[in-house]
Amino acid sequence: MSTRKVAGPEIERLIQLLSKLPGLGPRSARRAALHLVQKKEQLLIPLAEAMGVAVEHVGICSQCGTVDTSDPCTICSDPRRDGTTIVVVEDVSDLWALERASAVSAHYHVLGGTLSPLDGVGPDDLHISKLVERVASGNVVEVILAVNATVEGQTTAHFITDQLAQFEDVKVTRLAHGVPVGGELDYLDEGTLAQALRARTKF
Structure with missing residues (x-):
């Protein structure tokens, strides 16, 4: 009917x-x-x-992948930010969450999701190769993997770590305790996010 x-x-x-x-x-x-x-x-x-x-x-920043009214975006073009550090996030909402916490003044890289073979999402569907290109530029000292503490997030983090292993002078770190397993950055309070960034550990 x-x-x-x-x-x-x-x-x-x-x-x-x-x-x-x-x-x-x-x-x-x-x-x-x-x-x-x-x-x-x-x-x-x-x-x-x-x-x-x-x-x-409004459009997508060609450098980091966030949304803004300018390209490069406000964050990428800010000379006060530490250009030697890149914070890798899954989505723009995660970037906004970290910015609200004001815990880091670095550049970002938005992946556009996580690896999920069951959903047909592979490395070519994310902005991982662009991240490798940015690191290969020679200016990056540290890459902070600020991905969600989910199975897909950790799988993505491991894959990125393998891709960046060729850059011996680049330190790859991840968020420390404070981000619960299964938790998503956009739903965490600013204090938890700030503590997680301060206590990040080598991946």
């Missing part, structure tokens, strides 16, 4: 797009769409304008 449509195609399209966002299923997307439409002046119009600006001006 087919599901009866309760709204016009425009609203259905809005619901469909919202349901693709992380954490939003069909039911949550319907509630969000209804709230936006009912608060058109306060929410929907400003949101549409903000999204238009984002489409026009």
